[in-house]
Amino acid sequence: MSTTTTISRVGDYVGQTVMLQGWLYNKRSSGKIQFLQVRDGTGLIQCVAVKAEVGEDIFETCASLTQESSLRVTGTVRADDRAPNGYEITVQNVEAVQIAEEYPITLKEHGVDFLLDHRHLWIRVPRQRALLRVRAEVERAVMAFLDGDGFTRIDPPILTPSSCEDTTELFQTKYFDQEAFLTQSGQMYMEAVAMSLGKVYSAGPAFRAEKSKTRRHLIEFWMIEPEMAYYEHEDNLRVQEQLVSHVVNHVLNECEEELHTLGRDIDKLKKVPGTFPRMSYDEGIKWLQKHDFDIKWGDDFGAPHETALSAQFDQPLFIERYPTAIKAFYMQPDPNRPEVALCADMLAPEGYGEIVGGSQRIHDYNLMKERFEQHNLPQDTYAWYLDLRKFGSVPHSGFGLGLERTIAWITGIEHIREAIAFPRMLYRLYP
Ligand code: 4AD
Numbered sequence: 001m002s003t004t005t006t007i008s009r010v011g012d013y014v015g016q017t018v019m020l021q022g023w024l025y026n027k028r029s030s031g032k033i034q035f036l037q038v039r040d041g042t043g044l045i046q047c048v049a050v051k052a053e054v055g056e057d058i059f060e061t062c063a064s065l066t067q068e069s070s071l072r073v074t075g076t077v078r079a080d081d082r083a084p085n086g087y088e089i090t091v092q093n094v095e096a097v098q099i100a101e102e103y104p105i106t107l108k109e110h111g112v113d114f115l116l117d118h119r120h121l122w123i124r125v126p127r128q129r130a131l132l133r134v135r136a137e138v139e140r141a142v143m144a145f146l147d148g149d150g151f152t153r154i155d156p157p158i159l160t161p162s163s164c165e166d167t168t169e170l171f172q173t174k175y176f177d178q179e180a181f182l183t184q185s186g187q188m189y190m191e192a193v194a195m196s197l198g199k200v201y202s203a204g205p206a207f208r209a210e211k212s213k214t215r216r217h218l219i220e221f222w223m224i225e226p227e228m229a230y231y232e233h234e235d236n237l238r239v240q241e242q243l244v245s246h247v248v249n250h251v252l253n254e255c256e257e258e259l260h261t262l263g264r265d266i267d268k269l270k271k272v273p274g275t276f277p278r279m280s281y282d283e284g285i286k287w288l289q290k291h292d293f294d295i296k297w298g299d300d301f302g303a304p305h306e307t308a309l310s311a312q313f314d315q316p317l318f319i320e321r322y323p324t325a326i327k328a329f330y331m332q333p334d335p336n337r338p339e340v341a342l343c344a345d346m347l348a349p350e351g352y353g354e355i356v357g358g359s360q361r362i363h364d365y366n367l368m369k370e371r372f373e374q375h376n377l378p379q380d381t382y383a384w385y386l387d388l389r390k391f392g393s394v395p396h397s398g399f400g401l402g403l404e405r406t407i408a409w410i411t412g413i414e415h416i417r418e419a420i421a422f423p424r425m426l427y428r429l430y431p
């Protein structure tokens, strides 16, 4: 009798017969012995088929298995110190579920365009599996932290009649006889629900038709957007550093094997949790000017500026109080210096750039109305947003954490495209 189990659980069955269901990752053979490397989504294990033991037929089946053929293998679990995960299977039986023919992604190197064209298959390799596992753990950690801290998860709409980030491009679509847009951010809706539930967050996709082809930009990405009533700027930063610290600790604890597969330097990650350093936009400009960057007060930071500023620290860096003029219309101006906003961007270490953007929001009706006029925002589609400032308006704050940028940084990958199963990038909608 054999028990059906997974590679991750074989340690519970040493000396017993188990059945594993998976795919052939790689194979070696030495005439009388076949070494099958089998993966099943939970891990990779070597299964050894000895011709003299399994007989002619089963040995033939092993020989017929090609890379990525699906199979069921039955055998005895043996502890083996030389095996990567400490165990090996002595094969008794193999059933080919389906033979894969000419699998395009061989174990040699491929160009990135080829890999992206075959993303539906590329996701099977251990490195991509590790990234998707870390992604799931990052999402889990974010939600565990916020759920445990009194936040309620709310799902804002994807189809919207108006824009939120007036600085970015929108995807437009037909909504019967109206125009609609794919959401860039759920923030405005989260502000509304924060006035009902106090502390809320959303976790969903955001769409931006930006013609940016950088290693940090996706067209469709996922964002976590907490919004908190009665929280001011300082409170907002505290939530952010606690959240990001929690996520990094969680990944260090739960994804040791994945981080190892990815070759991540975990000593760098271990330095992250705690209180994060802060710098004002003003200080940032001065530092950049002193270090020969051609930048003046009022300019936005580009990737090289962000990288240079954050390179001074092992932890994420908050840049606070950017000029009001270069930030979104809804940001609360600093009462002592209205030319800067009560906002912050969190820049990840190691050159990963902005992973969080947030601010205190304008809660005064007249000031918000003034901003609408300055930014030419149509009153009809935004009337509800102004209402929030009319009926029990309170100071409130929130932020958006970009999931893929956070994952790219934590896993140490070169490009954000590998932080999501099916990336949507400039000129890439397939597969
Ligand atoms: O700074 P952003 O544009 O802020 C907002 O959308 C606010 N409404 C959020 C809020 O306050 N509720 O975006 C927030 C984060 C960025 O810091 C970045 O991590 C990520 O979203 N992001 C992107 N990630 C991948 N590709 C893109 N094109 C991104 N644009 C923003």
Ligand code: MG
Residues within 6 Å of the ligand: 345, 354, 356, 357
């Ligand atoms: Mg931003």
